[in-house]
Amino acid sequence: MPPKSGQHNGIQQDESPEDPQSDRGGERKRFVKRYRTEVAASIGSILSTFTAFPLDSVKTRMQTYQYKSFAECVRYTYQTEGYRGFFRGVTAPLASVTIVRTISFSVYQKSKYIYSAWFKRNFGIDPLVHVNTPGTYPTFSTIACFGAAGATAGSFITLVACPFELTKLSAQVSVLMADPNNSSLSEPTISRAVASSYQNKGTFKTAKNIVKHRGLMGLYSGFSLHLLRDTLGTGIYFMTYESSKQLLTTSRGSQSPTHPFAVAVAGGLCGVASWALIYPIDSAKSIYQRNCLASYKGVKAKKAPKIEFFNKTMYRGLGVSMGRSCVVNSMFFSAFESIKKQINALED
DSSP states (O other), X not given: OOOOXXXXXXXXXXXXXXXXXXXXXXXXXXXXXXXXXHHHHHHHHHHHHHHHHHHHHXXXXXXXXXXXXXXXXXXXXXXXXXXXXXXXXXXXXXXXXXXXXXXXXXXXXHHHHHHHHHHHHHHSOOHHHHHTSTTOOOOHHHHHHHHHHHHHHHHHHHHHHHHHHHHHHHHHHHHHHHOTTXXXXXXXXXXXXXXXXXXXXXXXXXXXXXHHHHOGGGGGTTHHHHHHHHHHHHHHHHHHHHHHHHHHHHHTTOSOTTOHHHHHHHHHHHHHHHHHHHHHHHHHHHHHHHHHHTOOTTSOOOOOOOOOTTOGGGGTTHHHHHHHHHHHXXXXXXXXXXXXXXXXXXXX
């Protein structure tokens, strides 16, 4: 008698063999869920960086050259360089900001658990449990935990970010540096020739040019100022975001710690707050790096200007920078939290 359907020699057959494609799909989902912070940070960075890059370009030009207003800088850039002028150097930050943000959020994520465990061990308070409890408000422990974790992430990423940011700045101001009619720059002819050599070059050619004129360590010109800016700025950034989000969520009576309104507003606030408090450091860094780009081996660049928090010239371009940062970070965190939610909802 032939075997009945579904049997072979009296042994029950499996309903169907395991589908290799389905298994691979499951592995991909598990991988994405495991690294959801990094995936969400990468996608959010690309979107927000490209959209707001023209404002970043105008900010850098206003810091390093004496334009009277935002409108004058925009008008002069368009007249001399066209629309391309606003996107000079966009490739470097698209790559660097994505890499830096991904690393930064990964380091921040790990750091905040370490600091939270330290608080619990020493004071019997778990900041992360508190912040995720509905109806709670920021406390000293939560603010300190997020600030310390942010500062740790900021100091770590400077090693990666400094060369990228230098090449971006070069692309943004190289045309102005090489212009003999620009009264803001008083380098001798040979320095202008060095500055001219940076014009219309891509990220990697710019990096090679920096090494040629200043040696390998030239890629880290302004590193100490960059380190100071990112350590303080990133600490303020995460501290403001997490605390504002918690405050807004609780005040609106929401049970979700990632309410879209709270996320968008907190994202905008953290960008504004961090730039407002560290802007003179960033100006000093930008001016010193510009000076470095006009120097060459054997000749020291002009010293970095003093960081003066009560000198209005150190705040040129602050309004542009704060506006840009508000838009960028509101977009970024909205995308970041939304993508994380979608990833968490994936079935294995």
